[in-house]
Amino acid sequence: MTSPAMTASDLDVSRETFEKLELLERELRRWQAIKNLVGPTTLDHIWERHIVDSLQLLELAPEARTWLDLGSGAGFPGLVLAIAGAERGLRVHLVESNSRKCAFLRHIARLTGVAATVHESRLETIIPGFVGKADVVSARALASLTMLLDWTAPLLKAGTIGLFPKGRDVETELTEARKKWTFEAEILPSLTDSDARILRITSIESHS
Ligand SMILES: C[S@@+](CC[C@H](N)C(=O)[O-])C[C@H]1O[C@@H](n2cnc3c(N)ncnc32)[C@H](O)[C@@H]1O
Numbered sequence: 001m002t003s004p005a006m007t008a009s010d011l012d013v014s015r016e017t018f019e020k021l022e023l024l025e026r027e028l029r030r031w032q033a034i035k036n037l038v039g040p041t042t043l044d045h046i047w048e049r050h051i052v053d054s055l056q057l058l059e060l061a062p063e064a065r066t067w068l069d070l071g072s073g074a075g076f077p078g079l080v081l082a083i084a085g086a087e088r089g090l091r092v093h094l095v096e097s098n099s100r101k102c103a104f105l106r107h108i109a110r111l112t113g114v115a116a117t118v119h120e121s122r123l124e125t126i127i128p129g130f131v132g133k134a135d136v137v138s139a140r141a142l143a144s145l146t147m148l149l150d151w152t153a154p155l156l157k158a159g160t161i162g163l164f165p166k167g168r169d170v171e172t173e174l175t176e177a178r179k180k181w182t183f184e185a186e187i188l189p190s191l192t193d194s195d196a197r198i199l200r201i202t203s204i205e206s207h208s
Pocket residue numbers: 070071072073074075076077095096097098101121122123124139140141142
């Protein structure tokens with residue numbers, strides 16, 4: 001799936017949002033040549049693998065106004081959500097420890113003018129400041145579910161919704177995480193990969 005085959009109405013976004021997503025695609029291709037921001041094999045499928053895959057999270061938390069994205073990389077899903085959520089007043093906080101990737105995130109945030117704040121830091125440092133403040137926390141391709149819950153439990157306990165895209169091993173990850181945590185998880189289908197799932201976590205308690 002490449003951009004000429006895609007339209008704003010395919011994605012159900014405004015013309016303005018679509019143009020900003022196209023800009024993100026163009027800049028990612030330009031920066032990739034020198035900065036190697038994403039897995040090279042995913043470049044042939046930027047729209048499907050990265051943009052649409054990120055975009056699908058927005059409707060899973062339509063009321064969200066403050067969104068925390070951990071390990072944002074080149075902006076997936078956080079930057080795409082900041083672009084697509086701008087018209088509904090969404091602000092996205094992007095947490096990324098790699099300075100090359102942060103430079104790219106800041107560059108796109110500046111070019112598009114969307115409400116994205118880049119935190120060039122380790123997520124362990126940033127999370128405490130968002131307890132009771134983030135409506136949603138997301139993380140794609142960052143860590144096992146158990147580790148994500150270890151990090152985000154203080155947020156989830158305070159009412160933040162967790163949205164975690166996961167691959168085909170989701171059941172194994174759930175079994176492992178349930179050894180330590182009790183939580184409510186909806187397992188939602190992914191629109192871009194029939195083997196993948198999205199976990200929507202709404203409450204959590206530790207066993208001990
Ligand atoms: C595999 S990449 C995934 C990037 C993006 N979420 C995606 O799906 O394309 C994981 C990213 O998390 C960042 N990362 C890993 N551990 C982190 C930490 N403790 N704090 C902040 N960022 C971290 C890495 O620098 C990397 O960019």
